[in-house]
Amino acid sequence: MASTSDRTIQRQLQTEVDASFLYETISKLEANEAVSNVFKGLSDIEKRHADRGLTASRDKGYTGELPPPSGRAKVQSFLAKTMGYSFILPNLLDMEKKLSFTAVKSQKEAGEPIHRGVFNHVQILKGLGKGTSRVSGASLASLEGKHRNVGGNALRAAVLGANDGLVSNLSLVMGVAGATSGSRAILIAGFAGLLAGSISMALGEWLSVQSSRELYQRQLEVELEELENSPEEEMEELILIYQAKGLSREEATGFAANVFENKDTAHDTMIREELGFDPEELGGSAWEAAFASFFLFAIGAILPVIPFLFVKGMEATLWSLGISTIGLFGIGAAITLFTGRSVWSSGLRQVVFGLLAAAITFGIGKVIGVSIAG
Numbered sequence: 116m117a118s119t120s121d122r123t124i125q126r127q128l129q130t131e132v133d134a135s136f137l138y139e140t141i142s143k144l145e146a147n148e149a150v151s152n153v154f155k156g157l158s159d160i161e162k163r164h165a166d167r168g169l170t171a172s173r174d175k176g177y178t179g180e181l182p183p184p185s186g187r188a189k190v191q192s193f194l195a196k197t198m199g200y201s202f203i204l205p206n207l208l209d210m211e212k213k214l215s216f217t218a219v220k221s222q223k224e225a226g227e228p229i230h231r232g233v234f235n236h237v238q239i240l241k242g243l244g245k246g247t248s249r250v251s252g253a254s255l256a257s258l259e260g261k262h263r264n265v266g267g268n269a270l271r272a273a274v275l276g277a278n279d280g281l282v283s284n285l286s287l288v289m290g291v292a293g294a295t296s297g298s299r300a301i302l303i304a305g306f307a308g309l310l311a312g313s314i315s316m317a318l319g320e321w322l323s324v325q326s327s328r329e330l331y332q333r334q335l336e337v338e339l340e341e342l343e344n345s346p347e348e349e350m351e352e353l354i355l356i357y358q359a360k361g362l363s364r365e366e367a368t369g370f371a372a373n374v375f376e377n378k379d380t381a382h383d384t385m386i387r388e389e390l391g392f393d394p395e396e397l398g399g400s401a402w403e404a405a406f407a408s409f410f411l412f413a414i415g416a417i418l419p420v421i422p423f424l425f426v427k428g429m430e431a432t433l434w435s436l437g438i439s440t441i442g443l444f445g446i447g448a449a450i451t452l453f454t455g456r457s458v459w460s461s462g463l464r465q466v467v468f469g470l471l472a473a474a475i476t477f478g479i480g481k482v483i484g485v486s487i488a489g
Contacts, residue, residue, distance in 0.1 A: 135161035280415030293480025305420035317409035
């Protein structure tokens with residue numbers, strides 16, 4: 116059985132390997148060569164860190180090898196390839212913070228001076244997200260858009276939809292189960308809650324995203340008018356924005372002049388830098404968010420209802436709680452793919468909150484049922 120020290124080393128090496136693997140994935144997905152090279156460089160550095168860490172660990176008696184990329188990293192790589200790598204950037208930033216603080220702790224324990232270089236990768240990622248990397252004006256704007264679109268409307272709608280569907284319908288089903296022992300009433304209430312909730316979620320998401328799109332569209336038009344009427348002032352604004360991000364006046368002026376050589380590029384860049392969103396996205400697709408909300412809410416909401424289609428009474432109630440518990444834990448675990456948190460803590464937290472809501476409504480249902488019967 117691995118000692119505590121060995122497990123600590125394994126976790127450290129696994130984090131380095133996963134970071135290198137994910138950076139390599141991103142570098143292959145990024146179309147901009149300059150930005151791709153940044154991520155490839157980060158991947159190579161993490162690989163060297165892992166190799167050096169393994170060598171140093173063997174000097175302390177560690178006998179293991181470098182692990183392959185973890186299952187979590189492979190899932191994140193798949194999501195990056197299918198949904199865009201902006202989905203995994205927050206997790207990479209969290210990984211780099213953990214690596215940095217682990218390095219600081221090791222330096223303190225060894226009595227060595229703390230090197231600010233351990234935080235370099237955190238700063239690089241933040242710089243990429245905020246557009247501070249010194250590659251080109253166009254690349255700065257491109258990265259800014261990617262940073263602000265992390266998560267996406269479809270993902271947000273999916274996670275919230277599945278969670279809301281499961282928790283709300285589980286609470287509804289438990290409330291009716293507490294008030295009555297009839298499976299027919301529970302099924303009617305469960306499917307009614309499923310349809311009402313799915314439609315409500317879909318409509319709410321559609322209105323939210325569509326309203327955002329209309330607002331962004333108006334901002335686009337205003338920015339285009341300003342660019343047409345006063346290009347010198349707009350260029351000066353861009354220079355000041357770049358200066359605020361740490362560039363010298365000369366560098367900022369050079370980047371801005373490069374951007375303003377083309378009116379379309381200038382417009383897109385000013386939208387990203389001044390208004391803070393990607394003009395190609397415009398807040399995401401309203402229909403995509405609506406359909407994702409509808410189907411994910413329905414999938415979550417159907418779980419507590421399924422047992423009542425096949426069994427009755429307390430047996431169905433217990434099966435409903437069991438299936439819902441698994442579903443709640445799965446949702447909590449899925450969220451960690453993007454937050455980098457512990458699967459167990461996130462999953463169990465989701466279970467506790469969901470079952471607590473169900474217990475409260477079941478108790479209320481019992482009280483109402485007794486009152487009506489009395």
